[in-house]
Amino acid sequence: MMQIPRAPLLLGxxxxxxxxxxxxxxxxxxxxxxxxxxxxxxxxxxxxxxxxGSVILSFMSGVLWGFATRTEGxxxxxxxxxxxxxxxxxxxxxxxxxxxxxxxxxxxxxGLLVLDFAFWRWGLTPSWWMALRGILTALVLACLAVGVFM
Numbered sequence: 001m002m003q004i005p006r007a008p009l010l011l012g013x014x015x016x017x018x019x020x021x022x023x024x025x026x027x028x029x030x031x032x033x034x035x036x037x038x039x040x041x042x043x044x045x046x047x048x049x050x051x052x053g054s055v056i057l058s059f060m061s062g063v064l065w066g067f068a069t070r071t072e073g074x075x076x077x078x079x080x081x082x083x084x085x086x087x088x089x090x091x092x093x094x095x096x097x098x099x100x101x102x103x104x105x106x107x108x109x110x111g112l113l114v115l116d117f118a119f120w121r122w123g124l125t126p127s128w129w130m131a132l133r134g135i136l137t138a139l140v141l142a143c144l145a146v147g148v149f150m
Contacts, residue, residue, distance in 0.1 A: 004128045004135075012136045015056065019143035022049035026147050046098035046147035053105040053144065054090040060112055061087035067124040075122065082119075086112050102148040106141055113137045 025032040025044040035044035042051065061083050068079030086108060093104035116133040119125050 004132045008128075008132055009135075012132055013139075016136060016139045016143070018048050018052040019140050022046060022052075023143040023146035027150065046102055049144055049147055050094055050098060050101050050105065053109070053140070054094050056140075057086040057090035057105070057108050057112065061085070064115060064119060067119045070124045071122065079119065079122070079124065082115055085115065099148055102144050106144045106148060109137055109140050109144070 021035070021043075022045055025035050025048075026046060032044045042048065064083035064086070065080060068076055068083050071079060089108040089111065090105070093108065094101040113133060116125070117130060120130050
């Protein structure tokens, strides 16, 4: 397995910041108050995680769609069909309260990792893709778990 290139690794880790910020503001009342006062209530606690998580699942649908363009025929049709699932999941499953929406986001990101693996096995992703996606998914799930289970 190749080493993850620096740019995708750093950008991916920076992309985890809103999830981590949400977890930190969920666990620390003073930090949540500061964030709500200075950034707005939508940008603290589970609210930032839920909104941003929906955006990221939709973004990842686009990434998978791009990978599907690397193949043809039935495999391409399957790839295109699978690529829209994360966005649809985010749209239909993140309503309701923050706990159920957060849990559904966790299932969405876990499911996305399964899709990432399929696209990787089909040779449509860079060789380092699963190493990157495994790290990022573990971090995202840990951050979302704070809002769901604490």
